Amino acid sequence: MMEWEIVIGLETHAQLRTNSKIFSGSSTAFGAAPNTQANAVDIALPGVLPVLNRAAVECAIRLGLAVGGKIAARSIFARKNYFYPDLPKGYQISQYETPVIAGGSLAIVVGQAGQSYEKTVALTRAHLEEDAGKSLHEDFHGKSGIDLNRAGTPLLEIVTEPDMRSAAEAVAYAKALHALVRWIGICDGNMQEGSFRCDANVSVRPRGSEVLGTRREIKNLNSFRFMQQAIDYEVQWQIATLEDGGRIEQATVLFDPATGETRAMRSKEDAQDYRYFPDPDLLPLEISPDWIARVKADLPELPAEMKARFESEYRLSAYDAAALTAGREICVYFADCVAAAGRENAKLCANWLMGELAARLNKEGREISAAPIPPLQLAALVRRIADATISNKIGKEVFDALWSGEDKDVDAVISDRGLKQISDGGALEALIDGVLAANPKSVEEFRAGKEKAFNALVGQLMKATRGKANPQQVNELLRRKLSDRDVLRPPD
Amino acid sequence: MPLNLDQIERLARLARIEISAADGGETRDRLNDVFALIEQLQAADTRGIEPMAHAFELAQRLREDAVTESDRREAYQAVAPEVEAGLYLVPRVME
Numbered sequence: 207m208m209e210w211e212i213v214i215g216l217e218t219h220a221q222l223r224t225n226s227k228i229f230s231g232s233s234t235a236f237g238a239a240p241n242t243q244a245n246a247v248d249i250a251l252p253g254v255l256p257v258l259n260r261a262a263v264e265c266a267i268r269l270g271l272a273v274g275g276k277i278a279a280r281s282i283f284a285r286k287n288y289f290y291p292d293l294p295k296g297y298q299i300s301q302y303e304t305p306v307i308a309g310g311s312l313a314i315v316v317g318q319a320g321q322s323y324e325k326t327v328a329l330t331r332a333h334l335e336e337d338a339g340k341s342l343h344e345d346f347h348g349k350s351g352i353d354l355n356r357a358g359t360p361l362l363e364i365v366t367e368p369d370m371r372s373a374a375e376a377v378a379y380a381k382a383l384h385a386l387v388r389w390i391g392i393c394d395g396n397m398q399e400g401s402f403r404c405d406a407n408v409s410v411r412p413r414g415s416e417v418l419g420t421r422r423e424i425k426n427l428n429s430f431r432f433m434q435q436a437i438d439y440e441v442q443w444q445i446a447t448l449e450d451g452g453r454i455e456q457a458t459v460l461f462d463p464a465t466g467e468t469r470a471m472r473s474k475e476d477a478q479d480y481r482y483f484p485d486p487d488l489l490p491l492e493i494s495p496d497w498i499a500r501v502k503a504d505l506p507e508l509p510a511e512m513k514a515r516f517e518s519e520y521r522l523s524a525y526d527a528a529a530l531t532a533g534r535e536i537c538v539y540f541a542d543c544v545a546a547a548g549r550e551n552a553k554l555c556a557n558w559l560m561g562e563l564a565a566r567l568n569k570e571g572r573e574i575s576a577a578p579i580p581p582l583q584l585a586a587l588v589r590r591i592a593d594a595t596i597s598n599k600i601g602k603e604v605f606d607a608l609w610s611g612e613d614k615d616v617d618a619v620i621s622d623r624g625l626k627q628i629s630d631g632g633a634l635e636a637l638i639d640g641v642l643a644a645n646p647k648s649v650e651e652f653r654a655g656k657e658k659a660f661n662a663l664v665g666q667l668m669k670a671t672r673g674k675a676n677p678q679q680v681n682e683l684l685r686r687k688l689s690d691r692d693v694l695r696p697p698d
Numbered sequence: 699m700p701l702n703l704d705q706i707e708r709l710a711r712l713a714r715i716e717i718s719a720a721d722g723g724e725t726r727d728r729l730n731d732v733f734a735l736i737e738q739l740q741a742a743d744t745r746g747i748e749p750m751a752h753a754f755e756l757a758q759r760l761r762e763d764a765v766t767e768s769d770r771r772e773a774y775q776a777v778a779p780e781v782e783a784g785l786y787l788v789p790r791v792m793e
Contacts, residue, residue, distance in 0.1 A: 224763050225763050225764065225765050226761075226763055226764060226765045226766070226767075230767065231761070231764065231765055231766030231767045232765065232767045233765045233767070239784055240783065240784035240785050241771045241774070241775070241784050241785065241786070242769040242771050242784070243767075243769070244771070244774075245767040245770065246774075249774060251774075257758075257759065257760075257761045258758055258760050258761065259760070259761055259763050260760040260761060260762060260763060261762075261763030262763075263760065280757075282751040287712075288712075289712075289714050290791070291786075291788040291791055303749075304751075341791060342785060343790070343791075346782055346785070346787050347787075348790055349780070349787040349788060349789060349790055350787070350788050350789070350790050350791050351782065351783070351785030351786070351787055352785055352786040352787070352788055353784070353785055354786070479708075479712055481712070484751035484752065486752070488758055489752055489754065489756050489757055489758035490751060490752065490756075490757055490758065491757065491758055492757035492758075
C-alpha cells in the first residue's frame with residue numbers, strides 16, 4: 207500500500223479590532239439590528255468613495271512585526287470581482303499583487319506533553335481587505351434576506367505556505383496565530399462571532415514526491431475541533447478516492463459538523479475568475495519607516511520571546527513554555543506566580559497552573575482571569591510544597607480550600623487543619639514500626655520480591671498519618687527498615 | 699490571442715451580462731479589436747520598469763478610526779424594492 211503525505215496550507219481571516227469600518231465611518235460593533243450600521247459606502251450607493259482607516263493599517267503593521275514579515279513601503283488595493291447579493295459593489299476591495307505584508311513565520315509546538323515537537327510555519331503574505339455582508343437563507347417568502355452591517359468590516363487575511371503535514375499541525379498553527387493576534391491586540395479572536403475563521407487547502411501526495419497533489423479548499427472553519435475533524439475527513443476521502451483509481455478535482459468544499467463530512471460547494475465549471483485589477487478609487491498605501499518604528503515601540507513582549515525566556519531562565523520544556531504563552535492572561539498569571547514563588551520554583555508553578563488550576567477552570571468553564579485563586583495565593587501554596595511543609599498531595603486539599611473561598615491564606619489553612627507534613631525522622635520511624643508490625647503479610651511478600659507490597663505499606667502509613675507523612679522520607683526509611691534483616695523477621 | 703465564442707459566453711456569465719447568440723459574433727469581433735490594440739501595447743519593452751497601479755505619483759490619505767456615521771437605514775431602505783425585518787430581500791441565493 208502506498209504511503210501518503212498530507213500537505214496543508216491555511217488562510218485565516220482575522221477581523222481587526224477597529225471602531226469603524228475599513229473604508230467608511232460606520233461602526234463595526236457586533237450584534238446591531240440589521241443594516242443599522244451600513245452607510246452609503248457600505249451599501250455601495252453610486253458616487254461614494256472609500257477612505258482607508260489608519261487603525262486597520264496599524265493592525266497589519268503590528269502583525270507584520272510580530273511574525274517578522276516584510277512590511278511593504280508601498281502596497282496596492284485591488285478589486286476582486288464577483289457577484290453575490292451580500293457584496294453590493296460587485297467587487298471586494300482586497301490586495302492582490304502587492305500585499306501589505308510579505309513573508310514572516312510562526313513557530314508552533316505540536317502534540318501532547320512529553321511527545322511534542324517544534325516546527326516553524328512559513329507565511330506567504332498578509333493583506334488587508336473588506337468583509338462582505340451576511341445572507342440569511344431562512345424563508346422570506348422564497349427570498350433571501352441581506353444584512354450589510356458586516357460589509358466593510360476590516361479583515362487581515364493571513365496566508366501560509368503549504369507547510370503543514372497533519373491536521374494536528376494545522377490546528378497547532380491556527381491556535382498559535384489565534385493567540386498571537388489577541389496578544390498584539392489586533393483581533394478579539396471570537397470564533398463564534400466569526401472574528402477569526404480559517405480556510406484549509408488540503409492535498410495528498412505519495413511520500414517522497416516533490417509535486418503537490420490537487421488541493422481542495424475547506425471553507426470557513428470556525429472552531430479548532432471542526433478544523434481537526436474536517437481535515438481528517440478530507441484527507442481520508444482524498445486518499446480513498448486516489449486508491450480507488452479516481453482523481454481529485456480542484457474544488458471548494460464545506461464541512462458539515464452534523465455529519466462530519468466535507469462536500470463540494472461549486473463545480474469546476476463555475477470556478478471563479480475574479481478579474482483582479484488595481485482599484486482606481488484608492489491610491490497606493492504608503493507606510494513610512496517612522497510609522498513602523500512607532501508601532502514597534504508600542505508592541506508588547508511577544509509570545510515567542512517570552513517562550514524562549516521561560517525555557518532559558520526557568521528551565522521549562524518547550525511544551526510547557528508554549529502552553530504558558532498560549533494567551534496573554536495565562537502568561538501574566540504565570541509570570542506573577544513565579545515572581546512571588548521564586549524562579550527556582552517555576553517548574554512547580556507551571557505544573558500547578560497547567561494541572562490543577564487549568565483542570566478546574568476547564569471543568570467550571572471559567573477563564574483564567576476569573577480564577578478564584580489569584581497568582582500570589584498559588585505562589586504561596588507552591589512555596590509550602592517546595593519547602594516540604596506540605597506534600598504535593600496535601601497541596602490539593604489546600605488548593606480546594608482556596609478555590610472554594612473558605613480560606614484565603616495558605617499558612618492558615620495548613621495550621622488550622624493540621625496539614626503540616628510529618629518530616630521528623632524519629633516520629634516517622636515510630637509510625638513505620640507500627641505499620642510493619644500490623645502488616646506482617648505485606649512485609650513477607652515484599653521480601654519475596656513483590657514490589658507491590660511496598661506500595662501497600664506506604665499506603666498504610668499514609669492512611670495512618672492522613673496523608674501527611676513526607677513521602678520521600680517514608681520511602682527511604684521504609685526501604686531501610688525492610689532491608690534490615692532483623693526487623694520483624696518472622697519467627698522460625 | 700483572439701477570443702472565441704466560448705470565452706465570450708463565459709465572460710458574459712461572470713459579468714452577469716446577457717449576450718444573445720445572435721450578438722455573440724459581433725461582440726467577439728469588437729472585443730478582438732480591443733485585444734489587438736492591447737497586443738500592440740504589450741509589444742512595448744517594459745523590462746526594468748515597475749508596474750504602475752495609478753496615474754498619479756501620490757499616496758492615499760488615511761482617516762482616523764472614528765465612527766462618524768449614524769443609522770440611516772430607513773432612508774436607504776425607502777428606495778429598496780423589498781425589505782423585511784430590517785433586511786434587504788433578494789431572489790433566493792443558496793450555495
